[in-house]
Amino acid sequence: MLEVKDLKVYFRTREGNVHAVDGVSFHVDEGESLGIVGESGSGKSVTSLSIMRLLQIPPAQIMDGSSIVFQDAELVDMEESEMRKIRGRQIAMIFQDPMTSLNPVLTVERQLIEPLQLHLGLSRGEAHNRARELLEAVGIPDAERRLRSYPHQFSGGMRQRVMIAIAIAANPKLLIADEPTTALDVTVQAQILELINRLRRDLGTSVMLITHDLGVVAGMTDRIIVMYAGKIAETASTDELFANPRHPYTLGLLSAVPRLDEERPTELQTIPGSPPDQLHPIEGCPFQPRCPFVLPQCKQYPPARKIAGNHVAYCWVDVTDPEEQKRAMQRGFIPLTEIGRSYLAQS
Amino acid sequence: MSTIQSEQSPQAGIGVELTPELLRKRRGQLRIIFDRFIRNKVAVAGLAVLALITLAAIFAPVITHQTATFDPNTATDVYHIASGPIPGHPLGTDYVGRDEVARLLFGARVSLLVGLASMVASIFIGVSVGALAGYYGGWLDNLMMRVTDAFLAIPLYLILFVLAATFTTGSGSASVIGVIVLIAAFSWPATARIVRGEFLGLKEREFLLAARTLGANDFRLMLRHILPNAAGPVIVAATLLVGFNIITESTLSFFNFGVQPPESSWGTMLATSQDYFSEQPLLVLIPGVAILITVLSINLVGDGLRDALDPYMTER
Amino acid sequence: MRRYVIRRLIQAVVMLFVMSIGLFLLIHAMPGGPDAVLFSPRMTAATRANLRHQYGLDQPLIQQYLSWLKSVLTGNLGFSFASGQPVAAEIGARIPATLELFAVSLSFALVVAILLGVISAVRQYSLTDYSVTVLSYFGIAMPVFFFALIMQEIFGVKLGWLPTCCRTSADTTGFTAFENFQDAVIHLIMPAVVLSFLFIAGWSRYLRSSMLDVVKQDYIRTAKAKGLASRSVFFGHALRNALIPLLTQVAIDVGAVFGGAVITETIFAWPGLGKLFYNSLQARDYPVLLSMLLLGAASVIVFNLLADVLYAVIDPRIRYS
Numbered sequence: 001m002l003e004v005k006d007l008k009v010y011f012r013t014r015e016g017n018v019h020a021v022d023g024v025s026f027h028v029d030e031g032e033s034l035g036i037v038g039e040s041g042s043g044k045s046v047t048s049l050s051i052m053r054l055l056q057i058p059p060a061q062i063m064d065g066s067s068i069v070f071q072d073a074e075l076v077d078m079e080e081s082e083m084r085k086i087r088g089r090q091i092a093m094i095f096q097d098p099m100t101s102l103n104p105v106l107t108v109e110r111q112l113i114e115p116l117q118l119h120l121g122l123s124r125g126e127a128h129n130r131a132r133e134l135l136e137a138v139g140i141p142d143a144e145r146r147l148r149s150y151p152h153q154f155s156g157g158m159r160q161r162v163m164i165a166i167a168i169a170a171n172p173k174l175l176i177a178d179e180p181t182t183a184l185d186v187t188v189q190a191q192i193l194e195l196i197n198r199l200r201r202d203l204g205t206s207v208m209l210i211t212h213d214l215g216v217v218a219g220m221t222d223r224i225i226v227m228y229a230g231k232i233a234e235t236a237s238t239d240e241l242f243a244n245p246r247h248p249y250t251l252g253l254l255s256a257v258p259r260l261d262e263e264r265p266t267e268l269q270t271i272p273g274s275p276p277d278q279l280h281p282i283e284g285c286p287f288q289p290r291c292p293f294v295l296p297q298c299k300q301y302p303p304a305r306k307i308a309g310n311h312v313a314y315c316w317v318d319v320t321d322p323e324e325q326k327r328a329m330q331r332g333f334i335p336l337t338e339i340g341r342s343y344l345a346q347s
Numbered sequence: 348m349s350t351i352q353s354e355q356s357p358q359a360g361i362g363v364e365l366t367p368e369l370l371r372k373r374r375g376q377l378r379i380i381f382d383r384f385i386r387n388k389v390a391v392a393g394l395a396v397l398a399l400i401t402l403a404a405i406f407a408p409v410i411t412h413q414t415a416t417f418d419p420n421t422a423t424d425v426y427h428i429a430s431g432p433i434p435g436h437p438l439g440t441d442y443v444g445r446d447e448v449a450r451l452l453f454g455a456r457v458s459l460l461v462g463l464a465s466m467v468a469s470i471f472i473g474v475s476v477g478a479l480a481g482y483y484g485g486w487l488d489n490l491m492m493r494v495t496d497a498f499l500a501i502p503l504y505l506i507l508f509v510l511a512a513t514f515t516t517g518s519g520s521a522s523v524i525g526v527i528v529l530i531a532a533f534s535w536p537a538t539a540r541i542v543r544g545e546f547l548g549l550k551e552r553e554f555l556l557a558a559r560t561l562g563a564n565d566f567r568l569m570l571r572h573i574l575p576n577a578a579g580p581v582i583v584a585a586t587l588l589v590g591f592n593i594i595t596e597s598t599l600s601f602f603n604f605g606v607q608p609p610e611s612s613w614g615t616m617l618a619t620s621q622d623y624f625s626e627q628p629l630l631v632l633i634p635g636v637a638i639l640i641t642v643l644s645i646n647l648v649g650d651g652l653r654d655a656l657d658p659y660m661t662e663r
Numbered sequence: 664m665r666r667y668v669i670r671r672l673i674q675a676v677v678m679l680f681v682m683s684i685g686l687f688l689l690i691h692a693m694p695g696g697p698d699a700v701l702f703s704p705r706m707t708a709a710t711r712a713n714l715r716h717q718y719g720l721d722q723p724l725i726q727q728y729l730s731w732l733k734s735v736l737t738g739n740l741g742f743s744f745a746s747g748q749p750v751a752a753e754i755g756a757r758i759p760a761t762l763e764l765f766a767v768s769l770s771f772a773l774v775v776a777i778l779l780g781v782i783s784a785v786r787q788y789s790l791t792d793y794s795v796t797v798l799s800y801f802g803i804a805m806p807v808f809f810f811a812l813i814m815q816e817i818f819g820v821k822l823g824w825l826p827t828c829c830r831t832s833a834d835t836t837g838f839t840a841f842e843n844f845q846d847a848v849i850h851l852i853m854p855a856v857v858l859s860f861l862f863i864a865g866w867s868r869y870l871r872s873s874m875l876d877v878v879k880q881d882y883i884r885t886a887k888a889k890g891l892a893s894r895s896v897f898f899g900h901a902l903r904n905a906l907i908p909l910l911t912q913v914a915i916d917v918g919a920v921f922g923g924a925v926i927t928e929t930i931f932a933w934p935g936l937g938k939l940f941y942n943s944l945q946a947r948d949y950p951v952l953l954s955m956l957l958l959g960a961a962s963v964i965v966f967n968l969l970a971d972v973l974y975a976v977i978d979p980r981i982r983y984s
Contacts, residue, residue, distance in 0.1 A: 493681075597808075
């Protein structure tokens with residue numbers, strides 16, 4: 001349904017081009033749920049904003065050769081007026097911070113009926129009724145009264161529910177959720193994720209869930225893409241990725257997350273080294289300065305290593321090789337054979 | 348200089364600002380601000396024009412060949428009245444035959460002097476009121492801010508006109524001083540509010556607590572520790588105030604409530620020549636455009652400074 | 664809400680009361696104050712004493728203030744030195760002309776400033792944006808009276824399109840209603856444009872920068888993500904938020920509007936409050952001046968209060984505490 005091919009987005013700055021997204025290809029199938037995971041600055045948000053064509057151009061620039069095909073239509077060079085019929089109607093988006101993503105001076109009703117009138121052509125009265133149903137559907141009690149409220153009268157979790165209601169208002173084919181729970185309390189996070197999951201099942205919407213937290217996508221998505229420095233590091237089905245991670249960066253991410261099942265967490269791992277400088281991208285694999293498995297050939301960008309089915313890792317090294325692991329352990333690598341599995345057990 | 352001091356007597360280093368490291372850092376910051384300002388071509392152009400005008404005003408006696416017996420500012424050429432540009436009078440003469448170039452340059456001295464002097468006085472009052480209110484808070488803050496509000500509530504030109512009708516009736520230099528005092532007395536509230544805000548934000552910061560525990564007194568704290576940190580907004584406000592005050596002065600003078608003869612500013616030139624607009628437009632246009640360009644340059648420099656001091660504050 | 668407004672009202676009244684003391688003392692203590700103005704040097708001592716008594720100037724200042732305050736509170740603003748008429752009547756007679764000028768020039772200024780501000784924010788860094796920016800820089804640096812002189816010379820004297828003075832033609836006998844209206848309009852154009860000029864420059868820059876702030880906000884991205892056209896995004900979502908700070912600025916500028924009115928009305932001989940103020944200055948007519956100063960201050964206070972209340976109405980986040 002959605003096919004992204006060789007997407008390159010650069011930001012022009014005074015110092016030079018920042019390679020925010022650097023040749024990313026993936027697809028989302030009908031009804032599927034895809035997770036995109038990476039640190040901040042890995043290009044995951046830029047990717048989603050490129051699909052919505054909401055990037056500020058300039059400084060951002062979608063480079064030639066990039067292609068985003070949605071239901072047989074190319075989005076990259078689509079007319080703005082055509083693109084508006086896709087935004088909100090076909091592809092909708094939920095943003096990270098519900099505190100700032102709703103207009104503070106407009107009532108929830110006003111913000112909620114906009115897509116209904118715009119895309120579904122509902123009358124004022126119909127839109128009002130539908131808006132109430134939507135609020136009820138996302139679990140907001142006393143919907144009739146809450147419609148007249150302003151965003152500041154809602155809690156963070158409730159605001160995110162309102163954002164979700166706005167996003168699903170016109171029954172979009174694809175819902176992009178960009179860090180939808182990052183700004184929320186832990187207990188609320190789970191509720192919001194559950195809500196998204198339920199709506200996906202009920203409405204048959206495809207979901208792209210973008211997060212920096214592997215814990216969020218576990219149990220939520222069918223497939224996962226791990227991004228690093230604007231490139232895809234590894235992609236696999238969710239179960240496969242947790243059970244059999246094959247990229248050193250994925251291994252690092254998995255060990256960087258605290259585990260709930262440990263009585264007293266052993267030392268929390270962080271990935272050593274600093275995030276990549278995308279202003280001056282290095283030759284070859286971008287992870288090599290931080291990678292315990294690094295080899296001389298990493299100076300060249302690695303080919304796709306097909307592990308199984310749709311499991312692909314972009315790495316020269318077979319991280320499951322005991323010899324390689326031994327070598328990496330001398331550089332401070334701690335094997336984590338059990339971690340991925342324990343994640344699956346949690347979710 | 349302070350670097351050497353602090354190296355010789357480390358115990359004098361109560362002042363956080365005296366450590367060599369901090370001085371270096373501050374100098375580095377100045378460098379960055381300077382670089383940012385220089386990159387702003389419009390602001391640099393404004394500064395260049397302003398420098399030119401200031402120099403012309405300072406050297407007005409030299410440029411116009413003033414001598415002990417010959418004052419080009421008052422000398423009349425009775426054969427050329429409101430002449431327009433002619434040899435010997437590049438910008439022509441005014442309605443009594445005085446050389447317009449000399450009038451313009453000597454007028455610049457008065458206009459710039461009033462603008463600068465009233466700014467200095469106004470900033471002094473504003474900073475004092477704002478600093479005391481922001482630093483001590485409580486009833487003092489409350490009282491001072493109500494006074495500030497009251498001053499802000501009186502329409503500026505109305506009160507200035509009323510008071511000027513009494514205060515600037517003295518002739519010549521007395522009227523100039525009167526105008527300066529008047530403008531300063533009513534243009535400080537905005538600065539006071541800015542400074543108070545900065546002081547409120549800064550007074551609880553750690554470096555001040557550190558300085559206080561080391562025994563710095565209130566006055567020293569305000570002057571040497573907080574004020575430098577609030578310098579940016581004050582400098583910007585001061586710059587813009589010069590232009591604003593020049594316009595205020597010219598308006599007062601235009602309605603004969605400002606600078607009185609024999610002194611003359613650009614505003615008085617406009618006042619005395621407005622009736623000759625149709626016959627000799629230059630007599631009105633020259634002082635008017637002089638005000639316009641001067642104030643425009645000052646505002647460009649002020650906005651340039653604002654951007655250089657805080658690149659996130661405003662979009663240009 | 665109501666408690667907030669009431670508290671602000673009380674504050675305003677107290678402030679006005681204190682200001683009335685300050686201004687009264689200022690005017691009466693000034694060298695060349697009412698005492699000096701009222702009497703010509705050739706008066707006999709008896710006439711002088713008589714006059715002093717008549718105007719209450721022989722009483723202590725406190726007493727004078729209290730009796731003045733008492734009469735002001737009962738609607739009596741005193742009598743003009745110049746005309747002998749009640750000040751309230753003098754002022755009242757001038758209000759329609761000034762209201763006409765204010766209404767037209769301020770609504771013109773607001774509409775133009777909002778249009779220019781929005782356009783230059785929407786088309787940031789375009790030719791239009793640069794032109795508006797350059798024009799507003801010139802507008803802010805231009806003394807109002809200089810602009811007025813130039814307008815008068817070009818459109819009044821040289822081209823002869825518009826009258827250079829007054830609110831109506833000197834002789835309107837035999838004018839039809841439409842001709843009267845036409846006459847009023849052509850007299851109004853120049854003063855209104857001159858008075859609005861300064862504010863257009865300031866307000867359009869203000870709105871531009873607050874628009875640019877607003878369009879960076881997350882909720883604007885949300886609005887775009889809904890598929891709204893940019894016109895709906897700007898006018899439906901951004902403008903409303905951007906207008907809130909402009910509102911405060913407009914209220915703050917009310918004092919400047921009064922100053923501008925004195926300048927404009929004097930130059931164009933517009934028979935409003937500004938012209939009355941200028942005439943009273945010339946005549947040192949202190950009862951009129953004092954009343955007008957207080958009227959000006961009261962207007963500023965009231966408009967600031969109004970702006971705060973309106974602010975609270977437009978922006979639901981404001982809590983009244």
